[in-house]
Amino acid sequence: xxxxxxxxxxxxxxxxxxxxxxxxxxxxxxxxxxxxxxxxxxxxxxxxxxxxxxxxxxxxxxxxxxxxxxxxxxxxxxxxxxxxxxxxxxxxxxxxxxxxxxxxxxxxxxxxxxxxxxxxxxxxxxxxxxxxxxxxxxxxxxxxxxxxxxxxxxxxxxxxxxxxxxxxxxxxxxxxxxxxxxxxxxxxxxxxxxxxxxxxxxxxxxxxxxxxxxxxxxxxxxxxxxxxxxxxxxxxxxxxxxxxxxxxxxxxxxxxxxxxxxxxxxxxxxxxxxxxxxxxxxxxxxxxxxxxxxxxxxxxxxxxxxx
Amino acid sequence: xxxxxxxxxxxxxxxxxxxxxxxxxxxxxxxxxxxxxxxxxxxxxxxxxxxxxxxxxxxxxxxxxxxxxxxxxxxxxxxxxxxxxxxxxxxxxxxxxxxxxxxxxxxxxxxxxxxxxxxxxxxxxxxxxxxxxxxxxxxxxxxxxxxxxxxxxxxxxxxxxxxxxxxxxxxxxxxxxxxxxxxxxxxxxxxxxxxxxxxxxxxxxxxxxxxxxxxxxxxxxxxxxx
Numbered sequence: 368x369x370x371x372x373x374x375x376x377x378x379x380x381x382x383x384x385x386x387x388x389x390x391x392x393x394x395x396x397x398x399x400x401x402x403x404x405x406x407x408x409x410x411x412x413x414x415x416x417x418x419x420x421x422x423x424x425x426x427x428x429x430x431x432x433x434x435x436x437x438x439x440x441x442x443x444x445x446x447x448x449x450x451x452x453x454x455x456x457x458x459x460x461x462x463x464x465x466x467x468x469x470x471x472x473x474x475x476x477x478x479x480x481x482x483x484x485x486x487x488x489x490x491x492x493x494x495x496x497x498x499x500x501x502x503x504x505x506x507x508x509x510x511x512x513x514x515x516x517x518x519x520x521x522x523x524x525x526x527x528x529x530x531x532x533x534x535x536x537x538x539x540x541x542x543x544x545x546x547x548x549x550x551x552x553x554x555x556x557x558x559x560x561x562x563x564x565x566x567x568x569x570x571x572x573x574x575x576x577x578x579x580x581x582x583x584x585x586x587x588x589x590x591x592x593x594x595x596x597x598x599x600x601x602x603x604x605x606x607x608x609x610x611x612x613x614x615x616x617x618x619x620x621x622x623x624x625x626x627x628x629x630x631x632x633x634x635x636x637x638x639x640x641x642x643x644x645x646x647x648x649x650x651x652x653x654x655x656x657x658x659x660x661x662x663x664x665x666x667x668x669x670x671x672x673x674x
Numbered sequence: 675x676x677x678x679x680x681x682x683x684x685x686x687x688x689x690x691x692x693x694x695x696x697x698x699x700x701x702x703x704x705x706x707x708x709x710x711x712x713x714x715x716x717x718x719x720x721x722x723x724x725x726x727x728x729x730x731x732x733x734x735x736x737x738x739x740x741x742x743x744x745x746x747x748x749x750x751x752x753x754x755x756x757x758x759x760x761x762x763x764x765x766x767x768x769x770x771x772x773x774x775x776x777x778x779x780x781x782x783x784x785x786x787x788x789x790x791x792x793x794x795x796x797x798x799x800x801x802x803x804x805x806x807x808x809x810x811x812x813x814x815x816x817x818x819x820x821x822x823x824x825x826x827x828x829x830x831x832x833x834x835x836x837x838x839x840x841x842x843x844x845x846x847x848x849x850x851x852x853x854x855x856x857x858x859x860x861x862x863x864x865x866x867x868x869x870x871x872x873x874x875x876x877x878x879x880x881x882x883x884x885x886x887x888x889x890x891x892x893x894x895x896x897x898x899x900x
Contacts, residue, residue: 587752587763589751589828590776
């Protein structure tokens with residue numbers, strides 16, 4: 368009987384959808400707009416993340432060691448830094464490399480280069496270039512470097528300078544901007560998602576309101592709640608699935624058109640991102656569509672089943 | 675047997691629309707309930723259908739107090755009663771065939787039963803050639819005959835007809851009454867509410883007269899008096 372009922376409910380849902388096609392079409396369009404908003408939020412978050420990652424990658428702190436520092440000691444500090452969960456990456460720059468970099472940077476400044484020649488030996492010590500996983504973690508890393516963890520094997524202080532204090536204001540401000548942007552992004556996302564859900568719910572409720580007399584008649588002839596609710600829930604599921612497919616299809620030309628523009632502006636090609644994450648984005652959109660359709664229909668019909 | 679035991683209904687605004695009504699309706703009876711608008715006829719039927727709950731008293735269907743039934747049992751109970759209304763209450767997006775089939779599906783009948791019984795019942799009410807028409811494509815009389823077909827298809831114990839001829843012309847009214855009489859002759863209890871004196875006189879069966887929520891006359895001889 369269960370299979371027979373499922374077959375009857377599904378058939379009834381498809382027939383209803385077709386016979387009330389104007390109402391169905393308007394519901395599908397409203398749901399598509401909702402899902403388009405969902406999709407746009409997915410892309411916006413990806414763009415925001417891309418921008419923030421780029422900004423974060425430009426922030427680092429440099430540790431300059433004294434010229435007498437032994438390479439093994441510097442590498443040992445590098446290793447202990449890499450062991451910290453807060454540290455993203457550590458780059459070692461030897462004295463020779465530091466000199467090469469200096470010369471390259473001051474290639475146009477003949478006076479400085481001449482002074483360097485006259486010195487005869489390399490005045491620059493080795494350095495470590497450290498990137499934290501999060502910008503708020505630089506303070507912790509700076510404190511680590513000030514502690515006994517960063518002493519040489521003989522227990523002497525070999526660090527000449529850490530430029531964290533010099534960059535602290537900029538790093539702190541950047542950290543605040545990044546976390547505020549992430550928080551605002553989350554709030555905007557939540558608001559839009561809630562608004563979209565309310566709009567969809569009301570649209571489906573309106574569609575079912577049109578059928579409230581029909582529901583009362585079904586109850587009067589003795590149909591069970593499940594049997595009355597079934598076709599509406601399946602219809603909601605179909606609305607969600609069609610809307611999701613429509614939305615996924617619309618995103619193809621939209622992201623293609625905006626792809627190169629977004630790459631120049633945010634460093635992320637939306638079209639490549641869409642194709643690269645097609646299955647996960649499809650799953651989110653399709654899942655959201657079906658979930659919204661089913662839950663909205665279920666709740667809307669429930670109101671009229673209290674006879 | 676249907677038994678209304680001192681049944682009263684008072685709405686939240688304080689209006690008492692049914693006042694201590696006690697009626698017994700035996701199986702196979704044809705009972706007409708008459709009364710002015712607001713006399714409480716429709717509320718009485720709604721309580722019998724478990725659509726409304728009495729504020730006092732009980733209604734028994736056989737040995738069951740219908741207002742103590744659980745939700746699922748209420749659905750099964752409703753399948754024992756066929757309903758016909760003045761405004762037809764057909765499913766607008768279903769064809770005549772589907773309207774009748776829906777009542778059978780709701781009762782859990784098999785596809786084979788539906789395929790054999792629906793055309794037969796539609797033929798009985800002379801709608802065999804309108805099986806694939808939607809309700810809006812049928813005349814008032816045809817809609818009411820379709821409602822009758824839906825009401826009788828599950829062979830209920832009782833048919834409730836609430837002003838079934840209110841929207842019909844005299845010829846269709848006559849036809850509907852003839853069908854109801856035929857249904858009763860075949861063994862189904864029929865409860866009819868109407869304002870139409872001609873119908874009551876032509877039926878010549880038990881008439882219950884209600885006024886201001888009370889039963890003021892219960893006449894076995896079939897006379898209409900308000």
